[in-house]
Amino acid sequence: MSLLDSFLYEFSKEPFLISTDKSKLDIDLIHNYLSSQSYWAENIPRAVIERSIQNSVVYGVYEGEHQIGFARVVTDFATYGYLADVFVLEAYRGQGLSKWLMDCIFNQTPEFQGFRKWSLATADAHGLYEQYGFTALARPERMMEKVNFTKY
Numbered sequence: 001m002s003l004l005d006s007f008l009y010e011f012s013k014e015p016f017l018i019s020t021d022k023s024k025l026d027i028d029l030i031h032n033y034l035s036s037q038s039y040w041a042e043n044i045p046r047a048v049i050e051r052s053i054q055n056s057v058v059y060g061v062y063e064g065e066h067q068i069g070f071a072r073v074v075t076d077f078a079t080y081g082y083l084a085d086v087f088v089l090e091a092y093r094g095q096g097l098s099k100w101l102m103d104c105i106f107n108q109t110p111e112f113q114g115f116r117k118w119s120l121a122t123a124d125a126h127g128l129y130e131q132y133g134f135t136a137l138a139r140p141e142r143m144m145e146k147v148n149f150t151k152y
Contacts, residue, residue: 003077007057015063016068016099017061018101019060024055024067025070026066030049031046033070034087035152039123042123045152053082056075057071057109058072063075063092068088071086073112080118080119081118081119082118083118090103118134
């Protein structure tokens with residue numbers, strides 16, 4: 001059994017809940033948002049979303065039973081985490097939910113404490129992530145990437 005199989009946290013701030021319970025996720029909502037409203041995963045197939053969720057730590061944001069936000073972390077549970085697919089539905093923005101979500105991930109998840117490195121990619125949320133210690137690459141001359149910008 002891997003840590004992914006037993007990873008379960010819930011954080012409550014009435015009337016909202018953040019949970020890592022994958023059984024609570026509204027895959028239709030996540031797929032719809034990522035494939036049609038995000039700039040980073042336009043037209044992503046549902047099967048790819050499902051596989052990414054299966055192999056990541058996920059955080060659903062809920063109002064009651066309705067999912068209103070999402071984030072996932074790709075990690076080795078030892079040294080590194082990659083934050084991906086973060087969103088809060090537009091109707092729920094401006095209520096501090098993104099900040100609360102980041103706090104739950106970075107400060108309230110014990111398995112993520114002490115990582116040597118976190119990374120993410122964003123076109124428009126630098127201000128949010130800077131509040132959690134993110135900066136431009138410290139040593140860009142040491143970083144490389146392999147990218148396939150083909151649309152889904």
